[in-house]
Amino acid sequence: MRIIKKSKEINSLFNSFKKTGFVPTMGSLHKGHEYLIKKSVKENNVTFVSIFVNPKQFNNKMDLKKYPKNLKEDVKICRKCKVNYLFLPSFKEVYSWKVQSKKKTPKIKNIMEHKYRKGHFKGVIKVIEKLSNIIPASKMYLGEKDFQQIKVITDYFNINKVKTKIVKCKTVRDKNGLALSSRNKLLKKENLKKAVNIVNFIKKIKLKNIHSNLKINIIRNYLKKNDVKFDYVQNINLKQFNISKNRTINTRIFFAFYLGTVRLIDNL
Amino acid sequence: MRIIKKSKEINSLFNSFKKTGFVPTMGSLHKGHEYLIKKSVKENNVTFVSIFVNPKQFNNKMDLKKYPKNLKEDVKICRKCKVNYLFLPSFKEVYSWKVQSKKKTPKIKNIMEHKYRKGHFKGVIKVIEKLSNIIPASKMYLGEKDFQQIKVITDYFNINKVKTKIVKCKTVRDKNGLALSSRNKLLKKENLKKAVNIVNFIKKIKLKNIHSNLKINIIRNYLKKNDVKFDYVQNINLKQFNISKNRTINTRIFFAFYLGTVRLIDNL
Numbered sequence: 001m002r003i004i005k006k007s008k009e010i011n012s013l014f015n016s017f018k019k020t021g022f023v024p025t026m027g028s029l030h031k032g033h034e035y036l037i038k039k040s041v042k043e044n045n046v047t048f049v050s051i052f053v054n055p056k057q058f059n060n061k062m063d064l065k066k067y068p069k070n071l072k073e074d075v076k077i078c079r080k081c082k083v084n085y086l087f088l089p090s091f092k093e094v095y096s097w098k099v100q101s102k103k104k105t106p107k108i109k110n111i112m113e114h115k116y117r118k119g120h121f122k123g124v125i126k127v128i129e130k131l132s133n134i135i136p137a138s139k140m141y142l143g144e145k146d147f148q149q150i151k152v153i154t155d156y157f158n159i160n161k162v163k164t165k166i167v168k169c170k171t172v173r174d175k176n177g178l179a180l181s182s183r184n185k186l187l188k189k190e191n192l193k194k195a196v197n198i199v200n201f202i203k204k205i206k207l208k209n210i211h212s213n214l215k216i217n218i219i220r221n222y223l224k225k226n227d228v229k230f231d232y233v234q235n236i237n238l239k240q241f242n243i244s245k246n247r248t249i250n251t252r253i254f255f256a257f258y259l260g261t262v263r264l265i266d267n268l
Numbered sequence: 269m270r271i272i273k274k275s276k277e278i279n280s281l282f283n284s285f286k287k288t289g290f291v292p293t294m295g296s297l298h299k300g301h302e303y304l305i306k307k308s309v310k311e312n313n314v315t316f317v318s319i320f321v322n323p324k325q326f327n328n329k330m331d332l333k334k335y336p337k338n339l340k341e342d343v344k345i346c347r348k349c350k351v352n353y354l355f356l357p358s359f360k361e362v363y364s365w366k367v368q369s370k371k372k373t374p375k376i377k378n379i380m381e382h383k384y385r386k387g388h389f390k391g392v393i394k395v396i397e398k399l400s401n402i403i404p405a406s407k408m409y410l411g412e413k414d415f416q417q418i419k420v421i422t423d424y425f426n427i428n429k430v431k432t433k434i435v436k437c438k439t440v441r442d443k444n445g446l447a448l449s450s451r452n453k454l455l456k457k458e459n460l461k462k463a464v465n466i467v468n469f470i471k472k473i474k475l476k477n478i479h480s481n482l483k484i485n486i487i488r489n490y491l492k493k494n495d496v497k498f499d500y501v502q503n504i505n506l507k508q509f510n511i512s513k514n515r516t517i518n519t520r521i522f523f524a525f526y527l528g529t530v531r532l533i534d535n536l
Contacts, residue, residue: 001347003354007365007402010316010355014404017285017314046285048278079269086271087278097275134275136282 057123
């Protein structure tokens, strides 16, 4: 029992009761997920993590089939990070959940992932609609590697007045600069090295004091020269969220490329 | 960490996060308070108890001055009952708290406590306005001995759209049938016996199959004959909350009487 003499203390207590954090994942947890989870545990008094490989967001059946799974290790990581509730639903559990009131779908610009992974965000919105309703947390933690996904979910929450706040978290990278991703586990050693080289090349070009169009061309040529298939390399204005032809401060280079059958995305 | 596979379980979890109970008291806790506290602890996941002798609700200075205090024992009882937070504010702490938006005052019928304790409910409303704002619990637990007080606070909450629900709790009595009250501690042994006799007499008359007006007259005459000063003995319709001249099912006999300088109230 805690004895309180100051009203203000009670006020902050009531605020803390409401603090629930939610980290939705597809499992195969890495240090990037750990970062999100630890941030949530720190900022809230209850943290939920969900592990659910959402088939509806995979445009490619093989990609879904080979998506890495490691539940035993995932549970260990969640326990270590002091997660309060780990949600491991079945497909039926998620999709049979009835969301009250019809939700609006945000308009998504036909660039990047939306252009190259047909139906991907439709699937993302579907699962987020269900999960955010099942777990109506105060905050949802998402990683900036999937930047366009954050944009789509934020828009969805805004137009549907979902009260959960989105906490954008920085991309966690390995010591070589490669963004952590569950799909990295699928890379052969030589391709892992290649991925690191690509990201570091783009980082180097990004820092050059030249026109952004020129940067994009240099990167595309580098990928072509090295026989690396890519969906896009684009300079994106983060405010308007469209392709930026001019150098501005608020831009990032977004890219998606293939090494073997593994598709990686990142932004710098 | 708890692993959950069913969405419904999470739903009930979120409901439980919001469950906060509040038992406002003036201290000198007895088994009646304990009943309220235990009910709150059982029904909520966090229970607040406040101990604050509100001078503004005392119309009689002597009554305030001699109001029993027993903080050490109160803390023990709260600990025993597994209270989570015990709020022990100073006068300044309560009355300097700024309640946002002006609150409406409910109309109170000029009967019983409102008639005989001038300004009492004005003081009750003032302290409840502050306390319910400092501790915006989901439920507030109040005892039916102070029946009119429950009515006033319920009306106040309704017209001001205070979200806290009021849980009316039965009056706890000692083995002789006397309603527990902090003021009982101020009674001399002979008066305690007298109080028990009065309550049992009223109980006996209440059960008789005679017109309610006749019951009231019999009780008043009994009190007069025994030299017991009283403010009122009245048959009150609980639905309309007014003096009922006819026998109906939904009535109680409300009474306030004095033994020495101690004023006791009850309803049967």
